[in-house]
Amino acid sequence: MSISYPPLPEELVAFTEGGRSLLVGTCSADLVPDCVRACGLRIWPGASHLTVLVPAAPGAAAVANLRAHPRIALTVSHIPSHRTVQLKGAVTALRDGSPEDRAHAERYRELFSDELAWVGLPKAIGMRFGVWPLHAVDVAIEVVFTQTPGPAAGAKLPVEPA
Amino acid sequence: MIDLASLDRCFSGIIPGVIATCDRDGTPNVSYLSYVHLIDERHVGLSCQFFNKTRQNLDEHPIATLEAYDALTFQSYRLRLRFVRSETEGPLFDAMALRIFALATHIGMAGIFKLRSADVCEVLSVERREGFLEPDARGAPQVVTDGPLTELRGLQIVSERVSRARDLDALLSGVLAALDEVFGFTHGMILMPCEEADALVTVASHGYGDEAIGAEVEVGEGLIGLVAQTRTLVRIASVSSELRYGRAIRAQYGDSPRLRAEIPLPRLANAESQMAIPLLVQDRLVGVLALECTTSLTFAQWHEGFLQVLANQIASGIDRMDERDDGDAEPGEPATAHTPEPRKLGFCYYRNDDCVFVDGEYLIRNVPGKILWKILRAYEREGRTEFSNRELRLDPSLGLPAFKDNLESRLILLRKRLEQKCADIRLVPTRRGRFALEVACGFELVERETA
Numbered sequence: 001m002s003i004s005y006p007p008l009p010e011e012l013v014a015f016t017e018g019g020r021s022l023l024v025g026t027c028s029a030d031l032v033p034d035c036v037r038a039c040g041l042r043i044w045p046g047a048s049h050l051t052v053l054v055p056a057a058p059g060a061a062a063v064a065n066l067r068a069h070p071r072i073a074l075t076v077s078h079i080p081s082h083r084t085v086q087l088k089g090a091v092t093a094l095r096d097g098s099p100e101d102r103a104h105a106e107r108y109r110e111l112f113s114d115e116l117a118w119v120g121l122p123k124a125i126g127m128r129f130g131v132w133p134l135h136a137v138d139v140a141i142e143v144v145f146t147q148t149p150g151p152a153a154g155a156k157l158p159v160e161p162a
Numbered sequence: 163m164i165d166l167a168s169l170d171r172c173f174s175g176i177i178p179g180v181i182a183t184c185d186r187d188g189t190p191n192v193s194y195l196s197y198v199h200l201i202d203e204r205h206v207g208l209s210c211q212f213f214n215k216t217r218q219n220l221d222e223h224p225i226a227t228l229e230a231y232d233a234l235t236f237q238s239y240r241l242r243l244r245f246v247r248s249e250t251e252g253p254l255f256d257a258m259a260l261r262i263f264a265l266a267t268h269i270g271m272a273g274i275f276k277l278r279s280a281d282v283c284e285v286l287s288v289e290r291r292e293g294f295l296e297p298d299a300r301g302a303p304q305v306v307t308d309g310p311l312t313e314l315r316g317l318q319i320v321s322e323r324v325s326r327a328r329d330l331d332a333l334l335s336g337v338l339a340a341l342d343e344v345f346g347f348t349h350g351m352i353l354m355p356c357e358e359a360d361a362l363v364t365v366a367s368h369g370y371g372d373e374a375i376g377a378e379v380e381v382g383e384g385l386i387g388l389v390a391q392t393r394t395l396v397r398i399a400s401v402s403s404e405l406r407y408g409r410a411i412r413a414q415y416g417d418s419p420r421l422r423a424e425i426p427l428p429r430l431a432n433a434e435s436q437m438a439i440p441l442l443v444q445d446r447l448v449g450v451l452a453l454e455c456t457t458s459l460t461f462a463q464w465h466e467g468f469l470q471v472l473a474n475q476i477a478s479g480i481d482r483m484d485e486r487d488d489g490d491a492e493p494g495e496p497a498t499a500h501t502p503e504p505r506k507l508g509f510c511y512y513r514n515d516d517c518v519f520v521d522g523e524y525l526i527r528n529v530p531g532k533i534l535w536k537i538l539r540a541y542e543r544e545g546r547t548e549f550s551n552r553e554l555r556l557d558p559s560l561g562l563p564a565f566k567d568n569l570e571s572r573l574i575l576l577r578k579r580l581e582q583k584c585a586d587i588r589l590v591p592t593r594r595g596r597f598a599l600e601v602a603c604g605f606e607l608v609e610r611e612t613a
Contacts, residue, residue, distance in 0.1 A: 082407060
């Protein structure tokens with residue numbers, strides 16, 4: 001039974017959509033942290049849970065960490081403006097990606113490749129980002145922080161009570 | 163282990179690195195890193211501008227993982243790190259702070275946005291992330307790399323230009339042309355100190371057209387001014403990425419009265435790569451070599467060390483040219499009767515700032531302005547057309563310093579400004595330490611106290 005987190009504000013849910021840069025942080029049972037770039041994000045209806053998609057090969061260490069120690073951090077960033085939030089929570093399920101997950105990840109890759117143009121990467125290079133096979137990680141959101149560079153980075157974001 | 167130096171493009175700041183840390187309870191944190199500095203083959207420096215969770219976690223539990231991306235190929239690398247110490251002063255801190263200060267001054271945030279600490283980490287392992295990129299159906303990305311042949315050839319060509327130059331003008335323009343020919347550095351300029359204004363003035367340029375000559379930069383302002391002040395090389399791999407990052411931070415401060423206006427970019431409006439290198443003879447600044455390109459990642463890390471060697475040669479060349487060569491001691495010869503053309507230029511000299519205007523347009527100021535006024539006056543009064551460096555040095559009204567007066571560079575600047583703004587008046591070198599005034603039109607001279 002996961003904690004029922006107050007729903008994310010609608011505006012924040014909308015912010016997480018599209019080709020945002022998605023970074024997953026995990027750590028092993030003996031506290032060795034790891035990070036991996038994710039290839040898709042869905043906020044569930046009710047906005048208290050999410051599913052993040054992690055490519056299998058580069059994400060092998062992250063997935064092993066999550067099996068042993070189901071705590072996760074997810075940073076979502078809009079490349080052109082640097083607006084960034086970090087969500088932290090508990091992993092509730094971990095499974096191999098489905099065909100729907102694959103389709104979602106491939107759509108994400110298109111949008112993400114467009115945002116990579118802001119750092120000068122041609123779309124053809126962004127489209128080489130490997131998204132399959134993948135793992136789907138379900139997460140109960142516990143806390144959200146702003147991480148936009150600046151003095152307020154690290155502050156907890158207020159959310160409406162459920 | 164993969165050689166860290168081979169990951170230079172990963173540390174360019176174009177695609178920010180990502181760092182994962184965790185606290186003692188095992189709660190992970192993942193965050194962007196704006197700036198990773200390669201210290202040596204086993205250590206990197208992480209910039210800390212704001213005290214944040216990453217730093218707090220490193221203090222609690224000094225193990226981290228850094229993911230870094232090649233800015234050209236997007237290949238990902240994983241570095242396991244162990245936090246060693248935090249530095250708030252010293253050469254590493256100064257080098258990292260300078261780059262941040264350069265950005266902060268540009269976006270009007272000097273004193274607000276600054277480096278708090280340079281966090282030194284030992285690199286425990288480096289691993290190429292297999293499977294991060296799908297194989298490229300068209301084959302591996304074609305990345306042009308530089309190599310020893312380019313370095314040696316570049317050194318040889320630039321050295322030749324320096325040693326063969328017969329005068330300072332040929333030395334400066336030859337060096338800038340060689341840097342373009344060998345390395346493709348399409349835009350470059352050399353600025354020299356103008357002590358009376360605590361500024362640097364552009365005496366040679368390549369790729370910008372004539373308008374760059376005479377442009378001034380205050381010491382301490384912008385990239386070039388900062389390099390002059392700190393006498394340290396600064397390299398920016400992607401101006402647009404850094405500015406976007408800086409402006410995101412600036413936006414977080416709202417309308418704070420502490421913010422100042424952004425200052426315009428030097429020269430190229432669409433510059434992507436910039437590098438400025440101090441030209442030093444011992445501890446004395448003799449100039450700044452500033453290079454720009456419209457493509458990102460033009461200047462690699464190896465360019466830093468290599469261009470430092472070239473900068474030393476250029477600086478020695480400038481110093482050698484500046485050694486006094488005053489020509490004949492006799493005053494200039496009286497002119498033969500001259501027949502001015504009907505066109506008449508109006509020169510005005512403002513005494514309060516030694517500024518000369520021609521036909522209402524700014525021409526030159528400070529010592530070069532005083533030199534111009536002196537020779538135009540001599541021409542008007544006595545019909546003189548021949549002048550020597552020595553008589554300029556002996557004239558106390560010009561205010562040249564007794565030692566290392568940069569007279570040669572001031573004359574180059576004056577000559578080039580005349581070429582741009584009134585080509586009918588020319589200064590032509592005749593033999594070492596002497597030059598002639600050539601006048602192809604009439605002129606009148608007016609002096610005023612202030613504008």
